[in-house]
Amino acid sequence: MTLPTSTVAAILLLLAAGSILPGSSLADPAAAVRQPFADRRNPPPWQALDAATEDAFDLGLLVFNTTWVPAGTANAARRDGIGPLHVLGSCDGCHNNGARGRGEPQGNRLPNSFVMQLGGPDTAYGAVINTQALPGYAPEGRIEVQWTPRSGRYPHGGEWQVREPRYRVVAPGYGPLSDDTVLRPRIAPAVFGAGLLQAVSPAAVQAIRGTQPRAQRGEMAWHEAEGLRLLGRFGWQADAVSIEDQTARALAREMGLTSRPRMQDDCTAAQWQCRDAPPGGTPEVSEEFLHALVTLQTEVAVPERPRDAAAEDVIGARLFRRTGCHICHREALPAEPGGTPLTLDAYTDLMLHDLGDGLADRTVDGRIVRSLWRTAPLWGMAHTLAGGDAAFMHDGRARSLEEAVLWHDGQARSARRAFEKLTSQERQALLKWVGSL
Amino acid sequence: MRTRPLVRLGVAALLLSLGAPVLAAQGAQGCSAFKWNVAHEVALFSSEPRNLIAGANPDAAPSISADQLYTLDLKPQEGVHYAAPASKKMLPDGAFGGVLHLKVAKAGQYRVSIDSGFWLDVIHQGKALPAVDFNGSPTCAGPRKIVVYDLPADSDLVLQIGNASTAKAKLTVTPIDAAH
Numbered sequence: 001m002t003l004p005t006s007t008v009a010a011i012l013l014l015l016a017a018g019s020i021l022p023g024s025s026l027a028d029p030a031a032a033v034r035q036p037f038a039d040r041r042n043p044p045p046w047q048a049l050d051a052a053t054e055d056a057f058d059l060g061l062l063v064f065n066t067t068w069v070p071a072g073t074a075n076a077a078r079r080d081g082i083g084p085l086h087v088l089g090s091c092d093g094c095h096n097n098g099a100r101g102r103g104e105p106q107g108n109r110l111p112n113s114f115v116m117q118l119g120g121p122d123t124a125y126g127a128v129i130n131t132q133a134l135p136g137y138a139p140e141g142r143i144e145v146q147w148t149p150r151s152g153r154y155p156h157g158g159e160w161q162v163r164e165p166r167y168r169v170v171a172p173g174y175g176p177l178s179d180d181t182v183l184r185p186r187i188a189p190a191v192f193g194a195g196l197l198q199a200v201s202p203a204a205v206q207a208i209r210g211t212q213p214r215a216q217r218g219e220m221a222w223h224e225a226e227g228l229r230l231l232g233r234f235g236w237q238a239d240a241v242s243i244e245d246q247t248a249r250a251l252a253r254e255m256g257l258t259s260r261p262r263m264q265d266d267c268t269a270a271q272w273q274c275r276d277a278p279p280g281g282t283p284e285v286s287e288e289f290l291h292a293l294v295t296l297q298t299e300v301a302v303p304e305r306p307r308d309a310a311a312e313d314v315i316g317a318r319l320f321r322r323t324g325c326h327i328c329h330r331e332a333l334p335a336e337p338g339g340t341p342l343t344l345d346a347y348t349d350l351m352l353h354d355l356g357d358g359l360a361d362r363t364v365d366g367r368i369v370r371s372l373w374r375t376a377p378l379w380g381m382a383h384t385l386a387g388g389d390a391a392f393m394h395d396g397r398a399r400s401l402e403e404a405v406l407w408h409d410g411q412a413r414s415a416r417r418a419f420e421k422l423t424s425q426e427r428q429a430l431l432k433w434v435g436s437l
Numbered sequence: 438m439r440t441r442p443l444v445r446l447g448v449a450a451l452l453l454s455l456g457a458p459v460l461a462a463q464g465a466q467g468c469s470a471f472k473w474n475v476a477h478e479v480a481l482f483s484s485e486p487r488n489l490i491a492g493a494n495p496d497a498a499p500s501i502s503a504d505q506l507y508t509l510d511l512k513p514q515e516g517v518h519y520a521a522p523a524s525k526k527m528l529p530d531g532a533f534g535g536v537l538h539l540k541v542a543k544a545g546q547y548r549v550s551i552d553s554g555f556w557l558d559v560i561h562q563g564k565a566l567p568a569v570d571f572n573g574s575p576t577c578a579g580p581r582k583i584v585v586y587d588l589p590a591d592s593d594l595v596l597q598i599g600n601a602s603t604a605k606a607k608l609t610v611t612p613i614d615a616a617h
Contacts, residue, residue, distance in 0.1 A: 041525050058526075066528040067554055069602045075513075076531025076602075088575070089554065092525075109470050112573055132575050142576075388570075 032342065033196055035301035037383060040097045046196065046301035047337075053295060060296025063289045064091040064098070068255060070134050071280035078289070081280020083256040084137040085130035085267065087115050091293070094188035094254070098300060100384050101188035103391025103399060108145055111187070111389075114396060115254055116143045116167065119182035120363065124174045126266035128253045137274060138173040143185075156423050162403045164358070165395060166366075174270055179365040186236055187396035192380045194234065194243050195298030196344050199337035202231045208330055208349050216327045216411050218351025219372060233350045236394040238374040243297045244290070251285055259285040302346075303383035309436035316433020319426055323418035325434075328353055328375040328411075347378035347437060356409025359393065381437040401431050468577035475580065478550045481506050481609045482579030491535020494518040495595050498536040503547065503610045511535040511604050520595040524558050524565040533601040544590040545612060550580035551598075552607040559586050560595040579607055 033046040045057055067089040068082035082089050094101055094113040101113025116129040125140055133139040147163040154160060167183050202220070209218055221232030223241050232238035240246035248261035256265045260283055267274035285293075320326050329347040336342070352372035360371040373394060381401075384390060391397075392404035408416040419427065468479050486508040492498030493512050501507055511533035519536060539559070541547060546569060549557055554573060558565045569585040588594060598606060 062526050062528050065525050067600060067602070069531065073531050073602060078530045079528050080531075093554075104472055106472065109472055112575075 033193065033302050033344065034304040034379075037301075037303045040099070040383075040387070043098050043192070043300050043303075045299040046193070047299070049299060053299065056292045056295035057299050059289070060292035060294070063292050064095075064296055066090055067093070068257060068280075071278045071284075077281070078286065079280075081257055081284030082134070083130075083132070084134040084274050084277045085140060085271070086132050086256040087128065087130055087254040088112060088132070089255065091250070091255075095191055097387075098191045099380075099387055100190040101391060101396060102387060102389040103187070103396045104389070108147065110143055110145055111391065111396065113188040113391075114143070115186050115188070116169065117184035117186055117253075118177075119184055119361070119369075120178065120180050122178045122181040124268055124270040125172075125177065125181075126253070126268045126271075128266055129169055130254075130256070130266060133173075134277075137277075140174060141172040142170045144168050144170050145185075154420055154424070154427075156421070158424050160402065160406055162406050163397060163399075165397050167362075169364070174268075177364050179363060181364045182361050182369050183364060184361050185395035187391055187394065189236065189376070190380055190384065191297045192300055192383075193302040193344070193346060193377065194246075194300070196302070196335055196337055196342070197233055197333075197346060197348070197350065197377065198243055198298065199335040199342075200233070200333055200344070200350060201336065204334045205231065205350050208333075209351060212327055212349070215414070216324070216353070218328065218349050218353050218375070221352050221372075221374065231350075233374070236373060236376075237371070238350065238352055244294050247290065247293050247297065257285050258283040259290045260287055261290075303380045305436055306382050309382070313433065315429045316436070319422065319430040320433065323422070323430070324415040325419075327415070329378055330375075345379055345437070348375040351375060353412065354410040355407070355412055358409055359407055378434060378437045381435055385435050401434055402427070405431075468574060468579075470574050470576070471583065472572050473583075475550075475583065477611055478548065478580050478583065478609060479577075481611065482550070482552065482607060486607060489537070491537055491598065493536070495520045495536055495538070498538050498595065500538040500540070501596070501608075501610065503541060503612060505609065507608050509535060509537075509598070509606045509608055511598060511601050511606060514599060514601075517599075519558075519597050519599070520560045521558070521563055521565055521597075523556055523597065523599050525556060527556065527600045529600065531602070532599065533604045534597070534599040537596040537598075539588075539594045539596045539610060540591060541588050541594075541610075541612070542590060543612065544588065545614070546585055547588045548583045548585050548609075548611045548613065549596065550583045550609045550611065552579045552581050553601065553603065554582050555601040555606060556599040557582075557584050558597040558599070559588065560597060561589065561592060566594075580609070585613070 035044045037043055066079050069076050069080050071081045073080045088094055101111055104111045118125055130140045131142055146166045149161055149163050151161040167185050169177055205220055221238035223230050223232045225241055230241040232241050234240040234246040248259045251257040251259050252262040253266045258265055263283055328349050330349045331345055333344040333346050335344050352374055355373050357368050361369045393407055398404035398407055405419050484506050486506040488508050489499050490510045493516055512535055514529045514532040514534040517534040566586050569587055571584045573582045
């Protein structure tokens with residue numbers, strides 16, 4: 001069969017614009033970074049690795065899974081130095097098998113993968129409320145949540161329900177928190193595909209921004225570091241500029257482990273007994289281990305889509321576009337890992353958006369703080385859902401994709417309203433498709 | 438930082454004395470933070486344990502039964518030979534481990550509960566059984582971690598403990614139906 005010249009030109013134009021539908025049997029460079037996760041506990045790399053990188057990747061997985069122990073533990077010099085104040089003892093404890101943290105769908109419990117970060121003027125507690133402490137040290141407090149159900153009806157019938165959280169720090173171990181302190185509840189995101197997102201150039205993000213309507217236009221998360229202007233792209237608010245930055249930050253704040261980029265953990269001046277605690281080395285995480293952790297996250301693949309997902313693509317992708325979800329959750333993100341051009345089906349624009357007051361962080365006394373959120377990548381969604389107890393949005397409040405969509409407001413209000421106006425059948429088709437990504 | 442040993446010792450003692458009831462209270466609340474009802478396991482962890490020395494290999498491993506609390510003596514992990522590799526790879530530095538035999542009369546879901554975050558695997562016919570679910574409560578003294586397995590009846594199962602940071606561990610196995 002010979003295609004008319006106009007058809008060929010149209011296809012080429014679509015490809016050049018990066019707007020070819022995902023899952024198409026036409027050129028699908030995105031598929032290259034997807035791999036089957038035959039064993040969830042042993043995520044594969046997205047590309048063939050040379051021997052040295054493979055060794056670092058394997059070591060990275062060991063370090064990622066390892067529970068760190070108190071400084072001075074016999075025969076454990078490579079993995080000692082946890083805390084004394086910490087949230088959990090291993091990377092895997094929060095990012096279980098490298099995946100997004102699971103939720104606690106029932107009751108008022110918070111999952112192990114939850115952390116309460118702090119913002120604002122308080123200096124006694126540092127960046128995180130460390131809920132665990134080694135014997136002899138006082139933990140910084142406990143976090144409690146109260147859920148309030150909210151419900152409504154779709155225009156075409158059917159009810160929806162979400163649950164709204166209110167957080168508080170209970171039994172603060174180092175004095176009361178200031179009313180102005182910002183509570184920043186966060187659940188652990190997945191690490192899959194981090195290296196690929198790191199390979200998206202700021203120019204590519206800028207180009208996407210240029211295509212977004214003014215009302216939905218994202219903000220690029222620029223940060224100044226060591227005299228350089230770097231694009232933040234990791235973390236719920238894109239406040240980390242690289243995998244190494246994000247890794248060192250988490251080691252220091254949530255595990256109390258120093259590493260070369262962060263030689264101070266989250267002990268504050270007010271916590272002198274924590275600061276005086278014997279270290280597990282200087283730094284506690286060796287350069288070899290830090291390099292291995294970064295290599296693991298740089299090379300780890302994105303879980304492949306279910307084999308039958310392509311059948312859902314036509315309707316689901318069309319609805320995704322019709323509702324405007326695609327304006328921020330970009331279906332084609334150009335990247336150049338190692339200089340190789342790829343198109344990532346990450347479904348993010350790596351930019352910050354205001355999603356309204358409902359999702360915004362609050363101060364201790366309940367005032368809303370305007371919050372900007374990095375568009376969460378949707379790739380690997382099928383893998384996430386298969387893990388059970390899904391927990392979406394920045395604090396895991398949404399127990400389903402439907403709840404997650406319903407929390408979108410602010411710059412995403414029009415997309416949410418378009419979703420609400422779909423028929424029940426269309427909503428299910430769209431959610432099923434997103435759940436297959 | 439400059440050290441002030443006597444002052445620090447005094448304040449540390451004060452903190453410890455003040456901290457004891459606080460930690461105890463957190464322990465009680467921590468156990469209620471499990472996502473399941475763990476009253477049965479908490480009660481077992483308050484019972485008199487049986488002392489056992491975990492095996493360094495399956496041939497030398499003792500057998501355990503359900504609904505009994507055990508205090509296990511573990512061995513340096515470098516000297517432990519498991520029936521199958523641990524299902525999660527971790528650094529073994531300074532870790533302790535051991536091997537036990539387990540057989541249940543009735544097939545079904547069982548909770549393996551332990552008083553620390555050590556790694557657990559149940560090996561059946563040379564392969565690690567997939568965990569059905571797990572939950573942990575770092576503030577609960579006993580149990581602290583629970584893993585749920587679907588266990589076959591009347592099969593020789595090998596329970597492997599690894600990456601323990603101490604040479605002792607308390608452990609129970611309970612059928613789900615006994616736990617409400």
